[in-house]
Amino acid sequence: MFPSIRWALPAGIGLLAIPCQTNAQDSQTLPSASQEVGVESDSSNPSQATIQDILRRLEKLEQSRSDDRDDFEFELEGIEEDLSRLEAKGAVTTQRSNVFNPGLTVFGNFLMRSDDQPVHLDGDPSAPRIDDQFNLREMEVDYRAAIDPWTDGVLIGTYESETPGDANSTIEEGYVVVKKLPILDSAPAGLKLKLGRFRPGFGRFNQIHLHDLPQPSYPEALGTFLGPEGYIRDGMEGQFFLPSPTESQTMEATLGLFDGGELPIAPLESASNLSVLGRVKWFDDLGQGKDLEVGLSGLQNGSDHRVYGLDATYKWKPYQGGEWKSFLIGGELFQADLSEAGLDSSPLGYYLWSQYQFDKNLYVGVRYDHSEDLADSSMRTDTYGAYVTFYTTEFFRMRLGLEHSTSDFSELDGRNTVLLETNFIFGSHPVEPYWVNR
Amino acid sequence: MQSRNSLRHSLLLAALLLGAGTALAGPHLPEGERTAEPAAVPVAPLKILTTLPVLADLAKQVGGEFVSVDSLALPNQDPHYVQPTPILMKKARDADLFVECGLQLELWGEKVVSGSGNPKIQIGQPGRVIASTGVQTLELPTVLSREWGDVHPYGNPHVWLDPLNAKILAGNIATALEELDGAHKQTYEDNLADFRHRIDVALYGAELVDEVGGRKLDRLAKGGRLSDYLEHRELTEMLGGWLAKAAPLAGRPIVTYHKTFIYLATRFGFTIPIEIEEKPGIPPSAKQRDRVLGVMREQGVRTILQAIYHDRTAGTYLAQKTGAHLLSLPIDVGESVGVPDYFAMMDNLITRLVESETRKD
Numbered sequence: 001m002f003p004s005i006r007w008a009l010p011a012g013i014g015l016l017a018i019p020c021q022t023n024a025q026d027s028q029t030l031p032s033a034s035q036e037v038g039v040e041s042d043s044s045n046p047s048q049a050t051i052q053d054i055l056r057r058l059e060k061l062e063q064s065r066s067d068d069r070d071d072f073e074f075e076l077e078g079i080e081e082d083l084s085r086l087e088a089k090g091a092v093t094t095q096r097s098n099v100f101n102p103g104l105t106v107f108g109n110f111l112m113r114s115d116d117q118p119v120h121l122d123g124d125p126s127a128p129r130i131d132d133q134f135n136l137r138e139m140e141v142d143y144r145a146a147i148d149p150w151t152d153g154v155l156i157g158t159y160e161s162e163t164p165g166d167a168n169s170t171i172e173e174g175y176v177v178v179k180k181l182p183i184l185d186s187a188p189a190g191l192k193l194k195l196g197r198f199r200p201g202f203g204r205f206n207q208i209h210l211h212d213l214p215q216p217s218y219p220e221a222l223g224t225f226l227g228p229e230g231y232i233r234d235g236m237e238g239q240f241f242l243p244s245p246t247e248s249q250t251m252e253a254t255l256g257l258f259d260g261g262e263l264p265i266a267p268l269e270s271a272s273n274l275s276v277l278g279r280v281k282w283f284d285d286l287g288q289g290k291d292l293e294v295g296l297s298g299l300q301n302g303s304d305h306r307v308y309g310l311d312a313t314y315k316w317k318p319y320q321g322g323e324w325k326s327f328l329i330g331g332e333l334f335q336a337d338l339s340e341a342g343l344d345s346s347p348l349g350y351y352l353w354s355q356y357q358f359d360k361n362l363y364v365g366v367r368y369d370h371s372e373d374l375a376d377s378s379m380r381t382d383t384y385g386a387y388v389t390f391y392t393t394e395f396f397r398m399r400l401g402l403e404h405s406t407s408d409f410s411e412l413d414g415r416n417t418v419l420l421e422t423n424f425i426f427g428s429h430p431v432e433p434y435w436v437n438r
Numbered sequence: 439m440q441s442r443n444s445l446r447h448s449l450l451l452a453a454l455l456l457g458a459g460t461a462l463a464g465p466h467l468p469e470g471e472r473t474a475e476p477a478a479v480p481v482a483p484l485k486i487l488t489t490l491p492v493l494a495d496l497a498k499q500v501g502g503e504f505v506s507v508d509s510l511a512l513p514n515q516d517p518h519y520v521q522p523t524p525i526l527m528k529k530a531r532d533a534d535l536f537v538e539c540g541l542q543l544e545l546w547g548e549k550v551v552s553g554s555g556n557p558k559i560q561i562g563q564p565g566r567v568i569a570s571t572g573v574q575t576l577e578l579p580t581v582l583s584r585e586w587g588d589v590h591p592y593g594n595p596h597v598w599l600d601p602l603n604a605k606i607l608a609g610n611i612a613t614a615l616e617e618l619d620g621a622h623k624q625t626y627e628d629n630l631a632d633f634r635h636r637i638d639v640a641l642y643g644a645e646l647v648d649e650v651g652g653r654k655l656d657r658l659a660k661g662g663r664l665s666d667y668l669e670h671r672e673l674t675e676m677l678g679g680w681l682a683k684a685a686p687l688a689g690r691p692i693v694t695y696h697k698t699f700i701y702l703a704t705r706f707g708f709t710i711p712i713e714i715e716e717k718p719g720i721p722p723s724a725k726q727r728d729r730v731l732g733v734m735r736e737q738g739v740r741t742i743l744q745a746i747y748h749d750r751t752a753g754t755y756l757a758q759k760t761g762a763h764l765l766s767l768p769i770d771v772g773e774s775v776g777v778p779d780y781f782a783m784m785d786n787l788i789t790r791l792v793e794s795e796t797r798k799d
Contacts, residue, residue: 067671075657149562152552180557190531190555240555241531250524283524291523319515324749360721360749393587393719 102145102153105427107211109138112420121162122228123411128163135164138210140172142427152177154198156209160229172209172232173198189240197234201254201279202297203309203332206230214328214355214365216401216421220383221349221371225265225307225334231299233258237277248287254279264374265336265343266305275301289317304339317357326357336374347377363389373409381407397423484619486611487533487559489544490517492598493569495771495779496608497537499633501615504622505535510550513772516747518588518719522549530554533565534618537611540568541575543595567614569607573597574660576700587717599769599787600701601641601680602656604780605634640781643678659705680788681706686796691737693730693762695744695753698769702787711737714744714752722752734760741794745769763794 113119115131139159147153156173175196180187199207205222210229218230235258242251260266260273269275279297286292297309313330331352338345349372355365365387373379385403401419405412483506488494494509501507508529511520517539520526530536530550536559538547551559551566558565575593583589597603612630616623638652647655650673658664664681668674688707692699695714703710712733716726730752733739739762742753746768757764767787768775777783 071654075654146561149560150557177552179552179555179560187555187557190527192552192555241528244528248525250528252524281524285523285525291525293524317521319512319747 100145102143102155103428105142105425107138107140107142107209108136108422108424109140109211110134110136110422110424111216114418116416117414118411119415119417120411123409125411130163133164135161136167137161139167140209140211147176150178150180150182152179171197189242191238191240194237194239197232198237199230199232200235200237200256200258200277200299201239202226202231202277202299203279203295203334204311204313204330205332211423211425214353214363214389215367215385215387216399216419219332219351219353219367219369219371220381221334221351221369222332223264224347224349224371224374225336227262227264231263233262233275235259235275242280248285250281250283252281252283254281260301263299263301263305265307265338266301266340268340269301269305273302275299289319291315306337308335308337309333324357324360327355329354338374343374344372344377347372347374361391363387363391365389379408381405381409381412395425397421399423481621484534484615485532486535486537487530488537489520489547490539490598490770492769492771492780492783493537493539493607493611496569496598496604496633497535497611499780500608500612500626500629502625502629504619504625505615510547511544511770513768513770513775513777514746516745517543517770518545520544520546522546522553524553526550527553530559531556533559535559535565535567535611535614537567537569537614539595539597539607540570541592541595541597542590564614564617567610569610570595570597570603571606571610573603573606576704577697587715588719590718594697594700596698596769597701598780599699599784600705601637601784602660602705603701605637605656608633636781639679640784641679641681643676643682645678646673646676649673649676680784683792684788686792690741690795691739692741692743692791692795693734693739693756694742695748698745699743706788706791708791711739714742714756721749727752727755730756731759734762741765741791743767743791746775763797765790765794 112134113131117131118129119131121127121130137160141157143153143155145153153176154173155171157169158172159167159169161167173196175194175198178193178195199209201207203222203226205213205218206226208230210218218228222230235256237254237256237258239252239254242253244251254277256277258275258277259271260269260275261271263269263275266275277297277299279295281293281295283293284291291314293311293313293315295309295311297311298306299309300306309332311330311332313328315326315328317326329352331350333350334348336344336347338347349370351367351369353365353367355363357363367383367385367387369381369383369385371381373381383403383405385401387399387401389397389399391397399419399421401417401421403415403417403419405415405417407413407415483504484501486494486497486501486505486507488497488507488509490511491509491513494507497505498507510526510529511517527550531554533554533556536547536551536556538544548561551561557563560566575595575597577590578593579589579591598607608630612626615626619626635647635652638647638655641659642652642655646668650671655664658667659681665674668677684706690708691711692703692708693712693714694710697713697715697718699710712730714722714726714730716722722730734756739760742757742762742764744750744753744764744766746766748766750764750766753764753766756762767790768777768783769787771777771779771783777786
């Protein structure tokens with residue numbers, strides 16, 4: 001495997017001869033050495049002192065040669081050990097020949113719910129009931145890899161189940177991120193261009209997958225305005241940095257274009273009538289493990305459907321000696337501006353949430369959720385939730401939740417629900433969103 | 439008609455998006471230009487961003503006046519769990535060189551780099567350095583499974599705690615600097631040689647380094663044959679530096695919280711009979727604490743060693759039960775943790791360990 005090194009070994013051994021040559025050279029200088037000790041030199045009849053001197057020097061050289069031989073032996077032993085280590089390492093590398101395969105992660109989310117009144121799918125009394133059931137509600141397969149020097153690729157396929165055993169497969173996300181264009185030496189303003197199908201950068205929770213949420217479900221307010229699983233659409237989006245006021249702050253902007261429709265605020269729009277999205281995000285590092293993020297989002301589909309969002313999150317997470325404590329508080333407000341028959345002109349929705357981390361594995365959180373119906377903003381629903389989350393590791397989590405709803409819709413009003421969520425991950429897990437704490 | 443207008447509006451926005459990005463980009467110097475006219479025009483220092491402060495210190499030692507250095511993690515932060523915030527991404531945005539330890543220690547680093555949008559520091563680019571390249575890692579797992587906790591598939595990543603590895607890390611940084619900034623190649627080589635010599639002197643003592651040479655000493659130390667060699671050559675008395683100072687640690691059992699100190703133990707001769715963590719990244723259960731307690735009593739452990747950022751609850755409990763000393767020490771570099779550079783950090787570790795092991799109480 002390493003022929004050149006193997007050839008070098010005999011050569012190294014050959015080097016052992018070098019001290020002998022050195023000795024010979026040194027011997028030729030002996031007369032002058034004897035002169036240094038003040039002995040008269042006579043080549044035909046050397047004195048006793050000269051002989052003694054020669055013998056002493058010979059002994060010294062013998063010792064020196066012996067030391068050199070020891071050194072070389074030590075060196076050779078080291079080379080042989082290195083060689084065997086390298087051979088072992090080479091064998092391992094050969095076995096890892098699948099390095100170009102994409103990183104693969106599987107996420108599973110299993111939910112048990114118990115309700116004190118009947119719950120129908122999508123609130124439709126004619127649809128199947130989903131109360132008091134176990135349900136493997138999501139299995140997500142995440143592939144990601146660099147495509148070439150300019151682009152990264154992500155594909156996330158999901159098996160979703162709203163009723164037990166009835167799973168539908170969808171492409172939740174499939175996109176490329178263009179990090180750099182071949183025509184430009186560097187991306188302007190740190191521009192990252194995303195093309196494909198993905199979760200557009202509207203607000204906070206919309207960009208988070210179900211398994212990364214700090215609660216067992218998306219807030220009702222988000223579902224009302226962007227869809228029950230959030231807004232996922234085909235399109236393109238660019239994210240770039242804006243000049244920021246200070247070193248400890250960042251300003252980022254997001255602009256996007258997406259297929260129209262498939263949005264609760266614009267149910268009848270066609271895909272070809274594109275949606276336009278804009279977002280500005282301000283992040284302030286307050287020091288000592290505290291930071292604040294505020295975002296302003298807007299989404300327009302056609303001239304009659306707009307939704308605006310304002311989100312804020314404060315995080316505290318100390319470093320030394322308190323690495324397993326943290327506190328989060330945040331919220332998001334949605335305001336629609338609609339001009340379509342059958343829809344209210346300006347329904348509102350918002351949620352507030354907080355979470356405290358007691359130790360490495362234990363989190364406690366609450367959420368309050370308010371939403372107005374898009375068709376009639378006088379029809380309101382409020383949900384209060386409390387949650388306890390326990391992680392064995394970042395790959396396995398159990399969460400117990402209690403939710404209580406009051407609503408102008410009779411099916412939702414007075415409902416109490418117990419939720420037990422289990423989340424498991426296997427494979428090359430990507431780093432979780434930075435604000436989730438792990 | 440409305441649809442067409444909307445499409446036109448949308449395309450206009452898309453063009454604006456790209457235009458705005460270009461306008462905000464500011465002036466840009468291609469990488470090649472930095473090396474083209476080194477002497478005539480004062481060139482801004484290369485911006486080096488490292489994941490860990492200890493790597494920033496090594497980069498500073500090698501880069502000297504021709505680099506500006508910053509790091510993402512703080513010295514009192516667990517390097518496994520740094521949160522890739524927008525501030526860190528902004529820091530990475532205009533870095534010329536991004537240095538990480540590698541070995542899957544800083545998984546969050548990739549998120550910072552991709553969020554920065556800086557193409558110079560993406561994987562495979564000259565501006566990306568995996569500093570641990572070429573280090574012979576320890577604890578390379580034979581079976582890769584999450585069943586074993588947070589295993590690192592390429593071996594234990596806390597490599598910088600062996601001074602011989604620090605020389606390799608610094609060498610990899612120097613190689614990248616030479617590639618990016620060829621005009622100052624000689625300076626980087628000289629700085630690297632100087633750093634390596636200072637490590638040699640700190641580790642073996644100046645007298646021994648002069649007598650035998652750092653390179654040979656390194657080879658002997660790596661092969662575990664240094665003591666034999668020094669005995670054979672009757673040079674043992676000449677050994678100085680950290681190795682001489684750490685002589686009382688030889689063969690002593692020291693309990694650690696996490697698998698952080700295997701490189702330190704290997705170089706300075708102490709053993710780690712058990713970790714407080716049940717498995718890497720898994721906090722100790724009561725049963726595990728009892729197990730550790732048993733081992734400590736059985737082997738007469740006098741020191742519990744853990745990184746400054748790890749939870750001290752279990753260590754404090756074990757120290758109280760056994761009378762051992764709990765040492766919670768920085769394993770990274772920074773004024774805020776009292777060890778301003780690599781030498782101070784290593785010196786602190788050795789000094790405190792020896793004090794703990796030799797203290798009579």
